[in-house]
Amino acid sequence: MVGQTLEAATWAVLSAIPDPEIPVISLVDLGVIRHVRTAGNSVEIGVSPTYSGCPATEVIRKDIKAALLGAGINAFTLVDVLSPAWTSDWITERGAEALRHYGIAPPVRGGVNAGGADARAVCPRCASADTERISEFGSTPCKSLHRCKTCREPFEQFKCI
Amino acid sequence: MNAAPRSGAAVHDAVRFEYVLRLADTSLILGQRLGEWVGHAPALEEDLGFGNLALDFIGQARLLLSYAGEIEGRGRTEDDLAFLRDGADFRNLTLVEQPNGDFGHTIVRQYFVDLYQTLLFDALSLCSDARLAAIAAKALKESQYHLRFSSNWLVRLGDGTAESHRRVQDAADRLMRFTPEIFDGDALEQSARTAGFAPDGAALQSGWESGVAATFREATLEVPKAQRGAPAGKRGDHSEHLGYILAEMQFMQRAYPGAAW
Numbered sequence: 001m002v003g004q005t006l007e008a009a010t011w012a013v014l015s016a017i018p019d020p021e022i023p024v025i026s027l028v029d030l031g032v033i034r035h036v037r038t039a040g041n042s043v044e045i046g047v048s049p050t051y052s053g054c055p056a057t058e059v060i061r062k063d064i065k066a067a068l069l070g071a072g073i074n075a076f077t078l079v080d081v082l083s084p085a086w087t088s089d090w091i092t093e094r095g096a097e098a099l100r101h102y103g104i105a106p107p108v109r110g111g112v113n114a115g116g117a118d119a120r121a122v123c124p125r126c127a128s129a130d131t132e133r134i135s136e137f138g139s140t141p142c143k144s145l146h147r148c149k150t151c152r153e154p155f156e157q158f159k160c161i
Numbered sequence: 162m163n164a165a166p167r168s169g170a171a172v173h174d175a176v177r178f179e180y181v182l183r184l185a186d187t188s189l190i191l192g193q194r195l196g197e198w199v200g201h202a203p204a205l206e207e208d209l210g211f212g213n214l215a216l217d218f219i220g221q222a223r224l225l226l227s228y229a230g231e232i233e234g235r236g237r238t239e240d241d242l243a244f245l246r247d248g249a250d251f252r253n254l255t256l257v258e259q260p261n262g263d264f265g266h267t268i269v270r271q272y273f274v275d276l277y278q279t280l281l282f283d284a285l286s287l288c289s290d291a292r293l294a295a296i297a298a299k300a301l302k303e304s305q306y307h308l309r310f311s312s313n314w315l316v317r318l319g320d321g322t323a324e325s326h327r328r329v330q331d332a333a334d335r336l337m338r339f340t341p342e343i344f345d346g347d348a349l350e351q352s353a354r355t356a357g358f359a360p361d362g363a364a365l366q367s368g369w370e371s372g373v374a375a376t377f378r379e380a381t382l383e384v385p386k387a388q389r390g391a392p393a394g395k396r397g398d399h400s401e402h403l404g405y406i407l408a409e410m411q412f413m414q415r416a417y418p419g420a421a422w
Contacts, residue, residue, distance in 0.1 A: 052224060052299055053216030082224070083295035085302060135206035136310040137213040145206060161302040 006038045006073070010045065013071045020059040021140050024102040027060060031090025034081040042075035048086040051141045051161070088160050100124045104143065105157035121157040123148035131155075173356060178232045179252065180353040181293065182242075183395045184281075185225030186253035188300075189243060190403070191274060192218030193410050194261060203264055210310060214271070217303045224296045244414035248403050255394035256339035258403045265325060266332035268314045272376070273336060275308035277343055280368045284360035293358055312376050319380025330382050337385040342393050344369070349396075 004012075014036070015028045027033055034046035045064065049057045061078055068076050088107035091099075096106035105121040121131050121144075128150035135145040143156040195215035202208035226239035257274060261267045282304055285297035318325040346354075346362030353359035377384045392398045413420055 049220075049299075051217060052220030052303060053213070053218070054220065055216065082299060083291070085295070085299040087302075135210060136306055137206065137210040139209065141213045141216050145209075159306065161306070 006041070006043055007036050009071065010036045010038075010043050010068070010073060010076075013067050013073065014045070014064065017063050017067050020056045020063065021142075022099070022102070022104065024098045025091075025095045027064070029092045029095030029098065031088075031092065031095070032060065032086060042077070043073065044077050044079060046079050046081040048081045050086050051159075053141050055141075086161075088158060091158070099158060103155060105146065105155060107158040107160040110160065121146045121155075123151060123153070124155055125153050126151040174232055174234075176349060176352045176356060177290070177358065178229055179349055180359055181225055181229040181232060183252040183254075183349075185222050185229055185242070186251050187257050187274075187395075188218040188225065189222035190251070190253040190406060191257040192216070192222060193406055194257060195267075195271075197261055198267065207264070211267075214307060214310070217300075217307065221296070221300045221303070224299075228292055228296065240414070244411045248399055248407055249397045251394070251399065251403060251407070252397065253394050253403075254339070255342055255392050255400055256336065258394060258400060258406060259336065259339065260402060262332060263328060265318050265328040266336075268311055268318060269329055269332040269336055271307070272311040272315045273340060273373075275304055275311045276369055276372045276376075277365070278304040279308050280365045280372075281360065284365065285358075288360070289357035315376060315382075316380040319377070319382040326381065329380070333377075333382060334385045338388045338391045341387050341389055342391060342395060345393075347393075347396065 011028070014033050015026050017027045019025050019027060019030050030050070032048050032050060034048050035044075036046075037044045047060065047064070064078060065076075068074075089109055091107065099106045101124075103124050105124045108121070120129050121133070122129050123131055123146075126148060128148055130149045131146050132149060133144060133146050134154070137143075138145045138156045142159055144159050145154065146157055147154050192215045195211045195218065198211035199208060199215070202211055222243070223239050226242045230237040230239060230242055254274075256270060259270060261270075279301065282297040282301035286294050286301055288294050288297070315329065318329045320326070344362045344366035350359050350362060354361060373384055392400055394400070394403065
């Protein structure tokens with residue numbers, strides 16, 4: 001860790017940890033890392049759950065611990081941050097682009113109301129906005145199921161909450 | 162039981178514990194019920210839908226049970242509270258322990274709960290208990306898409322075929338009698354309201370009734386009259402169904418205490 005602060009080193013480690021269910025996006029780009037605070041040689045990391053029912057929450061904690069230990073950062077605590085509640089608006093632009101490239105439509109900005117009955121997802125394959133929602137629920141709790149009426153392909157969208 | 166007079170703070174914590182337990186158990190038992198649909202729903206999308214709903218409810222229950230355990234201060238964890246309590250100690254609404262029935266029956270039950278929870282969590286997100294407010298604010302986001310799912314299906318089935326209409330009307334007629342319990346504002350809820358962490362049941366009820374009236378109209382359904390006389394699960398007085406749910410849900414921890422994997 002010569003030449004960089006503990007805080008910067010911690011952020012660097014966290015930026016390299018993939019989401020366990022959607023590995024193209026890092027935990028930092030997902031917006032679940034709420035703060036990194038250092039006091040002397042120890043560091044505190046605040047983590048927010050995405051959806052109450054997300055089974056990945058525990059895996060995320062485990063992955064963070066393993067990555068920090070692997071980088072030689074041994075004195076750390078993980079704290080849950082519930083408030084304010086995580087919103088899909090905290091997914092970074094880089095994260096949104098990574099999702100799109102992977103075939104998942106990123107969430108519409110504007111939180112939970114952006115996912116209302118009239119919201120249209122943009123097809124991640126052909127960029128058409130002429131799409132329809134097939135189901136509120138997809139293969140994981142964080143996604144809904146859609147179909148593109150232009151290229152006819154089904155796709156998932158990250159839910160807007 | 163401790164016969165010694167308890168301090169004001171202890172009484173306050175007892176009310177808070179019971180109140181949080183009601184919210185937690187309602188989410189937990191509904192999550193368990195919805196999980197029964199996995200592999201059995203009429204279409205893949207709805208199978209995934211019920212599974213995802215179940216995960217959200219169990220997630221909410223975990224946050225609430227952990228908090229209840231901390232308030233109680235006897236070292237009970239979320240798992241202890243979920244798996245090692247007997248039926249009479251559960252505080253869920255009687256509505257959520259009712260059997261799934263057919264798809265339409267589950268949708269009516271879900272719609273009744275989702276509408277209630279969006280109103281409840283919206284109010285709780287502003288309550289004086291910061292931890293409860295944070296959990297409610299998080300759960301509210303989920304309740305909003307749960308309600309979108311269940312109300313869309315209710316309209317689709319009610320305003321669907323004669324058969325689907327008959328089935329959801331029949332389900333509404335049978336389930337309505339479990340709804341007065343939600344809003345009865347009993348002594349515990351009065352104390353919780355006075356303490357600043359429970360909303361006004363009557364205000365929730367009027368919001369719920371107008372929501373039901375609007376959705377039922379769109380679904381071409383008749384709003385049944387709510388008769389009284391159903392058991393009150395939130396006070397530990399359950400229908401016969403809860404025991405069967407617990408027998409399945411708690412089996413592993415009862416048969417193999419402390420089992421972990």
